[in-house]
Amino acid sequence: MVLLLLFFLLLTSPQAAFDGAMRGIKLWALTLVPSLLPFLILSELLLSCGVVGYLGKFLEPLMRPLFHLPGSCGFGLALGFTSGFPMGASCAASLVRNNLCTPNEAARLAAFTNNSSPLFLLSAVAIGLLGRAEVGLILLLAHYGANFILGLILARFAPLPARQRSTALSLTDKPLGAILSQSVRQGINSILNIGGFVTLFSVIIALLKDAGFLEIFNQLWQPLLHALSFPAGTAQGLSFGFWEMTLGVQEVSLSHSSLLVKLLLISFILGWGGLSVQAQVCAILAQENISGKYFLLLRPLHGLLSALLALPLFYFLYSHPQAVSLSFNQAVASSPIVSSFLITFFPLGVLLLTILIISFFKLWYKLLCR
Numbered sequence: 001m002v003l004l005l006l007f008f009l010l011l012t013s014p015q016a017a018f019d020g021a022m023r024g025i026k027l028w029a030l031t032l033v034p035s036l037l038p039f040l041i042l043s044e045l046l047l048s049c050g051v052v053g054y055l056g057k058f059l060e061p062l063m064r065p066l067f068h069l070p071g072s073c074g075f076g077l078a079l080g081f082t083s084g085f086p087m088g089a090s091c092a093a094s095l096v097r098n099n100l101c102t103p104n105e106a107a108r109l110a111a112f113t114n115n116s117s118p119l120f121l122l123s124a125v126a127i128g129l130l131g132r133a134e135v136g137l138i139l140l141l142a143h144y145g146a147n148f149i150l151g152l153i154l155a156r157f158a159p160l161p162a163r164q165r166s167t168a169l170s171l172t173d174k175p176l177g178a179i180l181s182q183s184v185r186q187g188i189n190s191i192l193n194i195g196g197f198v199t200l201f202s203v204i205i206a207l208l209k210d211a212g213f214l215e216i217f218n219q220l221w222q223p224l225l226h227a228l229s230f231p232a233g234t235a236q237g238l239s240f241g242f243w244e245m246t247l248g249v250q251e252v253s254l255s256h257s258s259l260l261v262k263l264l265l266i267s268f269i270l271g272w273g274g275l276s277v278q279a280q281v282c283a284i285l286a287q288e289n290i291s292g293k294y295f296l297l298l299r300p301l302h303g304l305l306s307a308l309l310a311l312p313l314f315y316f317l318y319s320h321p322q323a324v325s326l327s328f329n330q331a332v333a334s335s336p337i338v339s340s341f342l343i344t345f346f347p348l349g350v351l352l353l354t355i356l357i358i359s360f361f362k363l364w365y366k367l368l369c370r
Helices: 002-012 014-048 051-067 073-083 087-097 103-112 118-129 133-155 176-211 213-227 232-243 245-254 259-272 274-286 293-318 323-334 336-344 346-368
Strands: none
Touching: 002 014, 002 176, 014 073, 014 087, 014 176, 051 073, 051 133, 073 087, 073 103, 087 103, 087 274, 103 133, 103 274, 103 293, 118 133, 118 245, 118 259, 133 259, 133 293, 176 213, 176 232, 176 274, 213 232, 232 245, 232 259, 232 274, 245 259, 245 274, 259 293, 274 293
8 A cells, every 4th residue: 555655656746756866866876885885895805804703702702791792793883883874784794694693693783783973973963964063972972872772781681692613713715806806796785775775765755745744744743742842843853854864863953943952853863763774774684584673673762762861961061061072073074084084994993992902901811810
């Protein structure tokens, strides 16, 4: 029935469908391809070469007690928290494909490692949409902190993983040309899959908006917004955000609400992610028969917890502005060098820093036990 309705709208509103498709394709080609494709290819290279499996033993002391996951999943944690949607799901699928974790472990990993990228939060949202660089740190801490907490909670209901096999700790002997070809092919397939979902949901949103169906969603949000004493004008932002995250954040930022209300609603929308992102993640996981139930169940919880964390962070950080965070946000948004470094090298830096910290504590422990 829904498909027939969409097909009817497509026939009766070709201009809206065309505009929606163009918007989705531009978003994919100008933003997602340059920001995600290098990560997709690089992560496949590291996984195929056996580097991630080899380094997994160093991350065992971190991943096993905290998240009940094998050490190799630390790579997915680093990429997911620094590279943006849907790198967490892509890395989880790659770990299963390379026999570095089980499908159930990958499902739990993907549930709390799909986040908005730091550059999107600090630059696009805080400065580009809200015009306030100082709130970037609030959005960052609320968004990442909520997912990190949910990962810790999810681990309490999961068994500890079995110790990694020794075969996972050795580097591969495959020819470099074959590994590179396979990684590029897998990366391109993933980015094309993402582009298809972005374009599809962009068309759906354009058709629903043109037909007036989004107004029905606006009315559904009114009782909840009234109970929370939120302005009625924010309903459209929640309606857009239900389908597509970026559109929802943009609508909320343009409303006449107070800054605190905007931050709470934006934090919720970012945590929810939108049906577009959820469909992308579930499609990537399904390629390796990984269940998306954990990811879907945690989306509303992530949104609610992000909004709850944003409230005390606002009163603490915004009421007491910190020059360090303000300068950091402005530097990331205005400097091409800093932005390029953050996009390209920061995920690997987090991974290497984690390994160095763990190695230091292991060495320190051995020296004390002598």
